[in-house]
Amino acid sequence: MGPSKMFSSKGIILIFMLCAVRMAWAAGTPVTEQDIAPWNLDIDPLGRGLPNGHGTANEGAIVYETHCKSCHGKGGKSGHADELVGGIGSLATPNAERTVGSFWPYATTLFDYVRRAMPWGHPSTLTTDQIYAVCAWILAENGIISRDSEMNAISLPQVNMPNKNGFYVRPGTRP
Amino acid sequence: MSTPSRPSLTRRTVLRQAVVGGAVLAVPAQAAPLEVPRWTSEPGGPFQSYGQPSQWEASVSRSVALPYADIAPGIGTANTPLERLEGTITPNGLHFIRAHAGIPQVDPALHRLVIHGMVRQPLSFDAATLLNYPMVTRTCFIECAGNSYQHSLSQPRQMELGDVHGLFSTAQWTGVPLSVLLDEAGIDPRSNWLLVEGADAVALSRSLPVWKAVQDSFVALYQNGERLRPEQGYPMRLIVPGWQGNLHIKWLRRIKATDTPTHTRDETSRYSLLMPDGKAQEFPFAIPVKSLITRPSYGQVVPGPGQYWISGLAWSGGAPITRVEVSSDGGITWRVAQLDDVPKEYSPVRFRVSWAWNGNPATLMSRAVDASGAIQPSHKEWKKTFHPTNRFHCNAIQSWSVDSDGTIENVFV
Numbered sequence: 001m002g003p004s005k006m007f008s009s010k011g012i013i014l015i016f017m018l019c020a021v022r023m024a025w026a027a028g029t030p031v032t033e034q035d036i037a038p039w040n041l042d043i044d045p046l047g048r049g050l051p052n053g054h055g056t057a058n059e060g061a062i063v064y065e066t067h068c069k070s071c072h073g074k075g076g077k078s079g080h081a082d083e084l085v086g087g088i089g090s091l092a093t094p095n096a097e098r099t100v101g102s103f104w105p106y107a108t109t110l111f112d113y114v115r116r117a118m119p120w121g122h123p124s125t126l127t128t129d130q131i132y133a134v135c136a137w138i139l140a141e142n143g144i145i146s147r148d149s150e151m152n153a154i155s156l157p158q159v160n161m162p163n164k165n166g167f168y169v170r171p172g173t174r175p
Numbered sequence: 176m177s178t179p180s181r182p183s184l185t186r187r188t189v190l191r192q193a194v195v196g197g198a199v200l201a202v203p204a205q206a207a208p209l210e211v212p213r214w215t216s217e218p219g220g221p222f223q224s225y226g227q228p229s230q231w232e233a234s235v236s237r238s239v240a241l242p243y244a245d246i247a248p249g250i251g252t253a254n255t256p257l258e259r260l261e262g263t264i265t266p267n268g269l270h271f272i273r274a275h276a277g278i279p280q281v282d283p284a285l286h287r288l289v290i291h292g293m294v295r296q297p298l299s300f301d302a303a304t305l306l307n308y309p310m311v312t313r314t315c316f317i318e319c320a321g322n323s324y325q326h327s328l329s330q331p332r333q334m335e336l337g338d339v340h341g342l343f344s345t346a347q348w349t350g351v352p353l354s355v356l357l358d359e360a361g362i363d364p365r366s367n368w369l370l371v372e373g374a375d376a377v378a379l380s381r382s383l384p385v386w387k388a389v390q391d392s393f394v395a396l397y398q399n400g401e402r403l404r405p406e407q408g409y410p411m412r413l414i415v416p417g418w419q420g421n422l423h424i425k426w427l428r429r430i431k432a433t434d435t436p437t438h439t440r441d442e443t444s445r446y447s448l449l450m451p452d453g454k455a456q457e458f459p460f461a462i463p464v465k466s467l468i469t470r471p472s473y474g475q476v477v478p479g480p481g482q483y484w485i486s487g488l489a490w491s492g493g494a495p496i497t498r499v500e501v502s503s504d505g506g507i508t509w510r511v512a513q514l515d516d517v518p519k520e521y522s523p524v525r526f527r528v529s530w531a532w533n534g535n536p537a538t539l540m541s542r543a544v545d546a547s548g549a550i551q552p553s554h555k556e557w558k559k560t561f562h563p564t565n566r567f568h569c570n571a572i573q574s575w576s577v578d579s580d581g582t583i584e585n586v587f588v
Contacts, residue, residue: 026359027307028290028298035299036291039429042370042380044437071246080243082444092453096564098444103455106438113440117276117377120247167447167457175384175436175458 043112047157050111054152055133057140063130064137067119076100076141081120085141088162101142105167107151107159110135132156235259237269238338249277249376252319253406254341258472262515263488263523264314265344267399272406273319273342273420276376281426283410286374288394292431295361302396302410308351311393314522316345316490318462319420320446323569329558331585336472339585340573343490345523346407348414350395353388357432366432370439371413374428381422382436383415387460391416394427416521417492418460421446449562462492464551465570466499466526466543477581480534487512487541490523494546499526505538505574505588506553512541532577538588539575554587 033040043049055063064076073079076099077086087097096102100110114131117123126134136151139159149155169175228235241251253272255265265271272278283302291297319342325332326339362385369388372380383392395414396402403409408425415422421441436442436458448456466489471477489499496518500509512526526541543551552560557571576586 027304028300028356028359029304031289031291031297031299033291033297036289036297036429039289039372039378040291040431041378042372042431042437042439044433044435046435080246091449091455091562092451094563096449096453096562098449098564100444104440104444106443109438109440109443112380112437116380117440121376123276123376123378166453167443167455169458170456173459173461174386175460 041112041116043108045106045108045157047108047153050108050153050156051128052153053128053132054150055129055131055136056150057133057137057145057147059129060133060135060137060140063126063134067126067130068134071120076138084138088142091163091166099142100138101144101162103163103166105161105164107135107139107144107156107161110138111156235269237271238335238341249274252342254337255344256335256337257341257343257467257469257488258336258474260469261486261525263345263525264399265346267346267401267404267407270344270346270398270404270407271317271319271342273321274375274406274425275379278406279375279426280405281374281409286410286426286428288411288427288430290356290360290430290432292370292433293363293366294357294432295363298356298360300356305351305394305396305411309355310349310351310396312347312349313391313393313414313416314345314347314519315414315416316343316462316521316523317414317420317423318343318465318490318492320459320462320567322420323571324566326554326571326573327557327566327569329563331587333473333585335474336467336469336573340467342420343488345490346398347400348393348395349397349400350393350411350414353392353394353413353430356394356430357385357389360432362432365434368433368436370429370431370433370437371422371424371427372429372431373408373424374426378428379421379424379441380437380439381424381442382433382439382458383413383422384460385432387415387418415460417462419446419462422460446567448567449565450560451562453562459568460492462490463568463570464491464493464496464543464545464549465489466496466541466551467573468501468539468541468575471539471577471583472575473583473585475583477532477577477583479581480532483530483532485512485528485530485539485541487526488523489518489526489541489543491543491545491547491549492521493549495520496524496543497546498544499524500542500544501526501528501530502540502542503530503532503537506540506572509542534579536579537577538586539577540572540588542572 071081076084083099087099087102090097132151139145237253239253255271288300322342369383392415413424468487470486499512512528515525518524554571574588576584
């Protein structure tokens with residue numbers, strides 16, 4: 001009987017499982033969700049993860065002017081960074097403009113991204129209220145919400161984004 | 176261009192290669208009495224503790240593009256000079272870089288990877304701990320979903336191959352299977368997705384299906400035998416074999432088990448595929464079948480009529496490559512290329528085909544096919560499939576037009 005028969009694949013799997021049972025390499029340190037909270041930044045389309053706080057477009061105009069305009073331009077257009085405003089209805093035309101207003105399917109992604117990555121070079125320096133406010137400003141500038149609509153953990157996930165039905169998974173692929 | 180070691184070439188066609196100012200020139204070897212050079216008549220220099228390439232290979236370097244260098248020098252790309260490399264492995268110093276917030280210098284003593292969310296017990300790991308875990312080694316390519324941006328435009332750009340297609344590299348990666356870590360944390364069977372996140376200053380995040388995570392994804396600690404380079408995610412990165420480069424999260428710090436995808440900015444506003452009707456394909460994870468002729472290519476000169484070897488790379492994120500065909504007449508006739516190795520899943524294969532050039536204008540193209548039956552599309556077919564502004568997943572056939580003077584142009588056929 002050759003070595004390949006002596007150690008059948010089932011046998012090898014069994015050996016691995018026994019090792020696992022002995023926790024030979026199970027050396028992760030237990031932590032709590034509370035420990036992880038400072039890194040737990042993601043927000044899904046249902047709004048899970050949104051913190052308490054609030055802001056309106058009127059408040060957000062100041063935040064935008066101070067922290068965003070130098071890269072994203074006046075009115076969220078024509079800066080050297082991504083365009084945030086405009087292009088709604090343009091996606092099926094040859095000059096499709098992919099902005100937050102025209103392309104992004106969920107308003108929650110805006111809060112998530114601003115908090116984790118913006119302002120450029122100084123991420124996570126805006127207060128929660130400032131983030132809600134600047135999200136509100138970008139949404140209002142796109143005409144998606146009114147200037148006095150308050151964005152908070154309840155209202156932000158309910159924002160009706162123009163391109164919310166614009167994404168699909170290619171048939172035959174397994175996402 | 177030449178391959179002097181090929182036994183089938185006659186002595187007359189053996190060419191000597193010289194790299195001058197970025198252009199590859201080839202001149203016939205001259206018959207002359209042999210001299211005894213300095214390096215044979217006297218001892219060489221001392222040893223280096225970390226070796227560097229020959230001083231005569233200084234042109235083999237990445238081209239770095241930082242579009243916002245003034246205000247954001249950490250946003251940009253560094254392209255692998257594919258036209259100056261052979262085989263399939265990318266040396267670590269030449270692996271392409273795409274970073275969204277610079278290259279952090281992460282102290283491994285302070286870095287942590289946490290696994291939490293829908294798990295029995297949230298866990299934290301440092302690199303030293305993971306180094307004692309069971310590991311796998313796998314040769315995988317990584318291709319940026321936005322690679323070949325220049326090739327996705329409506330007019331061809333006259334740029335070297337690496338500048339057009341060089342957000343593509345291959346390494347032998349070694350690390351800990353995600354399945355081992357998810358098992359240890361006790362992932363909830365109802366969790367279908369993972370939110371995976373980096374420790375850079377945009378905390379870059381993506382959603383990854385659990386099935387792919389446990390099938391063959393791993394937390395890489397080593398790149399071609401040495402610990403990861405900082406620009407490749409030191410001390411740990413994700414490898415998701417065959418899938419969009421952006422999913423291979425560098426400086427991996429967090430994995431959260433979730434029930435649904437998170438729809439992060441980098442999987443909606445980026446790395447999704449806009450279609451002609453204005454709808455976008457989300458989660459187009461697998462890199463499509465693709466091949467490139469690396470030699471001869473733009474910037475190189477074919478020195479004159481004669482016998483040459485065309486050399487290139489083929490890969491697919493969907494299935495192993497089964498065939499590569501090469502045309503020298505602009506796609507009218509195709510010949511099956513020989514492959515350097517048996518194609519493996521997620522690893523590129525080097526192909527070669529001999530080419531007798533009579534000195535007339537010629538158009539060189541390569542076309543790859545994978546085991547799923549996917550065939551690399553023509554430029555026209557690729558453009559027609561997507562919205563004209565789509566710049567992602569461009570796997571259209573690359574064509575090189577060789578003029579009668581031996582100069583090479585990038586053309587769309």
